[in-house]
Amino acid sequence: MSTTQQLFESANHFNASNMRPEQLANGYICQLQDQSLMQANGDDAASFLHNQLSNDLEHLNQTQARYAAYCTPKGRMLASFLYWKTDSNIVLQCSSSLQPALQKRLQMFVMRSKVKLEDISEQFAILGLGGKAAEVFLLSQFTELPSAINDKVSGDMGSVIRVQDAFDSPRYQWVISHEKLAAISTQISTELQKVDASIWRLGNIYAGLPQVVEQSKEKFVPQMINFELIGGVNFRKGCYPGQEIVARSQYLGKLKRRMAIALVRAEAVNVAMEVFSDNDPIQPCGMIVSAERNFDNHFACLVEIKLLDQEQGKVHLGLSDGPVLEFLPLPYAYLDVTE
CATH class of the missing domain: 2.40.30.110 (Aminomethyltransferase beta-barrel domains)
Structure with missing residues (x-):
């Protein structure tokens, strides 16, 4: 068992059935094991993904995270991504239930583009944190925290993204290498309540944040699950698979x-x-x-x-x-x- 698995081994005992919302405001942390990470690098990485996804990737900077849909030609969502830039690489986060098939499908369209796609999920822990103690803890690891929703800060201890609030407190997603996490595991156990990832998913529900998973792929046009309302669709960018259907849904009458x-x-x-x-x-x-x-x-x-x-x-x-x-x-x- 890895150090990360050992750290969160008992977390599943703390979920919504035996906790109260006010307890979460004090500070909590969980491992998001149902999420996977893909990395795109190469001279054409941004332009290639820009032509595949519903949001702008060519003008992405180092301090932002954004959502994007990956659609069929009929506008149905194959996946929802949270993505950000780290150095010259673009990281795409999606449901683990979809990642292998998505990487294979995207790879089919690389052709002569100078871009490499790889699964980097095993290299990093994806953590969800919320509450007052979580902010204090993160400030001990980073010189500053992102203040606005979907802002990102990166440093020696990985990347932290401010996500939508839930349970009356700010929430952050932290992507950190397993080695770095192991070095501070004792500090985490002392300062933060470890909880099951279902708490994080419950928070996403109250925040109105959808995610496409294996059971729901190809069920929705982005607007059907409010994806443009959380910043997941750019209606001014160029073409991508399903763009005509997504645009038509937006402009031809009330949704x-x-x-x-x-x-x-x-x-x-x-x-x-x-x-x-x-x-x-x-x-x-x-x-x-x-x-x-x-x-x-x-x-x-x-x-x-x-x-x-x-x-x-x-x-x-x-x-x-x-x-x-x-x-x-x-x-x-x-x-x-x-x-």
């Missing part, structure tokens, strides 16, 4: 499907489960994007749904008479980002 946050009392909630409205109980009106057990042992979900059904009818999980979803406000508004 009719969106992603919302919901609570539901159920035995189990799985990604890609369908939801049904009383307005039309025969046809599904949406689909679960992600779900995690909440602090009351029920489920918090991100659900893609027809706006009309969200606003006007009862919505049920799984069946037309299944458990009823209770919708919560998103932390951001439904806006037209092109205006």
